Amino acid sequence: MMALTSPTTDILLAFAPVPDAVRTARHALRDKGLSADLDHTVSLLTSEVVGNAVRHAGPLSPTAKIVFHARMSDDHVRVEVADHGPGFDPEIRHDTSGFGLRLIDKLASRWGVERTARGCRVWFEVDRRRGRFDRG
Numbered sequence: 001m002m003a004l005t006s007p008t009t010d011i012l013l014a015f016a017p018v019p020d021a022v023r024t025a026r027h028a029l030r031d032k033g034l035s036a037d038l039d040h041t042v043s044l045l046t047s048e049v050v051g052n053a054v055r056h057a058g059p060l061s062p063t064a065k066i067v068f069h070a071r072m073s074d075d076h077v078r079v080e081v082a083d084h085g086p087g088f089d090p091e092i093r094h095d096t097s098g099f100g101l102r103l104i105d106k107l108a109s110r111w112g113v114e115r116t117a118r119g120c121r122v123w124f125e126v127d128r129r130r131g132r133f134d135r136g
């Protein structure tokens with residue numbers, strides 16, 4: 001018998017919008033055994049999206065949390081970060097000093113922003129199967 005899909009690992013966390021949230025998310029990825037080929041890129045982009053949620057989510061109530069979800073397989077990772085902030089339109093160039101969204105745009109296989117009445121979710125995917133990570 002042959003499996004049609006590779007096994008996946010999910011991580012689901014909720015944390016306060018504090019700077020330490022970035023480290024918590026990166027450590028969770030590492031602890032679940034992120035593939036060596038994907039580790040650096042996924043950790044970097046995770047730092048960006050979680051850091052942006054901490055900085056830009058707007059005033060959160062004392063009980064509001066940032067939600068982090070990652071689904072990992074051997075060659076593909078999807079990360080989602082949701083908060084109660086107003087979100088943003090990725091097509092509009094914002095006056096920001098950082099390069100985070102440019103990094104996401106260059107390094108992620110796909111990414112997007114979803115705004116709802118409940119807040120904002122930023123997601124990205126890194127897919128080694130696209131050949132972008134070949135080092136041979």
